[in-house]
Amino acid sequence: MAKRSIRFGVIGLGLMGREFASAAARWMHLLDLDFQPVIAGICDTNPALFGWFQANFPTVNISTTNYLDLLASSDIDAIYCAVPHNLHAQMYTDIIQAGKHLLGEKPFGIDQAANRSILAVIEQHPNVFVRCSSEFPFFPGAQRVIESIRERQFGTILEVEAGFLHSSDIDPNKPINWKRMVEINGEYGCMGDLGLHVAHVPLRAGWKPHNVRAILSNIVTERLTKDGKKVPCETWDNAVLFCDVRTEQGDAFPMMLKTYRIAPGETNTWYINIYGTEQSIRFSTRHPKSLLTMRYTSGGRQTWNEESLGYASAYPTITGGIFEFGFSDSILQMWAAFCDELLNGHTGMRQSFYCATPHETAQHHALLTAALESQKSLRCVIVE
Numbered sequence: 038m039a040k041r042s043i044r045f046g047v048i049g050l051g052l053m054g055r056e057f058a059s060a061a062a063r064w065m066h067l068l069d070l071d072f073q074p075v076i077a078g079i080c081d082t083n084p085a086l087f088g089w090f091q092a093n094f095p096t097v098n099i100s101t102t103n104y105l106d107l108l109a110s111s112d113i114d115a116i117y118c119a120v121p122h123n124l125h126a127q128m129y130t131d132i133i134q135a136g137k138h139l140l141g142e143k144p145f146g147i148d149q150a151a152n153r154s155i156l157a158v159i160e161q162h163p164n165v166f167v168r169c170s171s172e173f174p175f176f177p178g179a180q181r182v183i184e185s186i187r188e189r190q191f192g193t194i195l196e197v198e199a200g201f202l203h204s205s206d207i208d209p210n211k212p213i214n215w216k217r218m219v220e221i222n223g224e225y226g227c228m229g230d231l232g233l234h235v236a237h238v239p240l241r242a243g244w245k246p247h248n249v250r251a252i253l254s255n256i257v258t259e260r261l262t263k264d265g266k267k268v269p270c271e272t273w274d275n276a277v278l279f280c281d282v283r284t285e286q287g288d289a290f291p292m293m294l295k296t297y298r299i300a301p302g303e304t305n306t307w308y309i310n311i312y313g314t315e316q317s318i319r320f321s322t323r324h325p326k327s328l329l330t331m332r333y334t335s336g337g338r339q340t341w342n343e344e345s346l347g348y349a350s351a352y353p354t355i356t357g358g359i360f361e362f363g364f365s366d367s368i369l370q371m372w373a374a375f376c377d378e379l380l381n382g383h384t385g386m387r388q389s390f391y392c393a394t395p396h397e398t399a400q401h402h403a404l405l406t407a408a409l410e411s412q413k414s415l416r417c418v419i420v421e
């Protein structure tokens with residue numbers, strides 16, 4: 038089967054730029070897709086990062102330190118942009134104005150003003166396809182949670198908890214980097230880094246918070262630079278958002294969203310728990326094979342069932358169904374969804390879960406902006 042190629046330029050060749058390229062390199066892992074991403078151009082201000090791409094991707098024909106070179110090239114159809122948050126607004130708007138499709142990284146603008154400027158340009162370019170990265174909902178357990186939400190299996194929803202916990206900042210001697218600097222990472226701190234991961238599924242479910250009371254913690258207030266100088270570290274490390282959800286279908290329930298950079302014992306744990314009068318469900322990437330469900334009927338027993346999930350991915354792959362699913366698999370699945378929707382549209386996709394939309398990023402910015410205000414004023418704040 039001849040595959041349709043989508044020629045990608047990658048801007049930002051760090052942690053995430055390489056993850057995408059690696060997913061593109063093992064595209065044959067996915068079964069029966071008639072499209073594929075091709076890494077055609079690369080850009081980073083640090084040319085030392087070109088070597089890995091050039092050695093592994095003979096398809097790269099533009100390597101540049103100036104992203105405008107990729108935007109000017111007729112050999113590039115789409116861009117993956119994975120750069121620090123302070124650059125999102127300028128780069129994303131330039132990319133869209135150049136007519137290139139975009140998968141941008143979260144938080145999709147360093148703050149709400151930046152996010153609004155990106156959305157305004159998207160509005161002016163309806164033929165450009167734009168989505169935001171968020172891969173965790175592609176874990177098989179998360180997909181099952183999404184299916185339960187679609188089928189409204191919960192009865193009355195009592196409570197939702199979702200979070201993203203890691204502990205990469207637990208070491209006070211870890212040197213400061215851009216993700217801990219307000220001017221580059223943004224005032225949201227950990228919420229900007231992790232918030233869309235946590236909010237994506239609830240927002241897709243229509244569970245937009247009406248108001249929020251946030252408690253934000255800056256635990257490590259100083260860090261060392263690479264040359265051993267102590268400097269202030271002003272970003273929020275941990276955030277708990279107590280949200281009051283009221284949906285268009287008339288549901289009303291509390292939702293607690295956690296984004297922690299200092300969660301002892303957690304490396305990269307994404308979870309969602311939904312409790313309802315008829316069914317409850319729990320999934321965490323800490324135990325990626327396990328899905329916990331409890332059905333309750335009047336007078337019946339309340340027993341949690343643990344199902345061993347295996348590799349039941351949204352897009353079928355060569356991996357046997359009994360095997361385990363992991364982070365890089367979720368990246369591969371997300372990219373399949375992006376390319377599928379780009380080529381086949383929302384309704385023509387092989388499966389129905391699409392990547393986070395610009396509108397969903399705007400909803401999450403509204404929540405995070407309200408959370409900052411709540412922390413400042415020690416009040417519950419309406420999410421506009």
Ligand SMILES: NC(=O)c1ccc[n+]([C@@H]2O[C@H](COP(=O)([O-])OP(=O)(O)OC[C@H]3O[C@@H](n4cnc5c(N)ncnc54)[C@H](O)[C@@H]3O)[C@@H](O)[C@H]2O)c1
Binds near residue numbers: 142
């Ligand atoms: N989806 C996820 O799971 C996930 C995980 C980590 C980070 N991210 C997001 O990805 C983005 C990048 O994060 P990262 O961890 O890859 O960061 P990183 O620091 O590893 O990489 C960023 C790269 O951008 C390059 N860069 C900086 N300015 C540039 C410019 N003007 N032109 C071209 N390149 C430039 C840097 O040299 C660096 O190589 C951020 O938005 C972050 O929030 C997403």
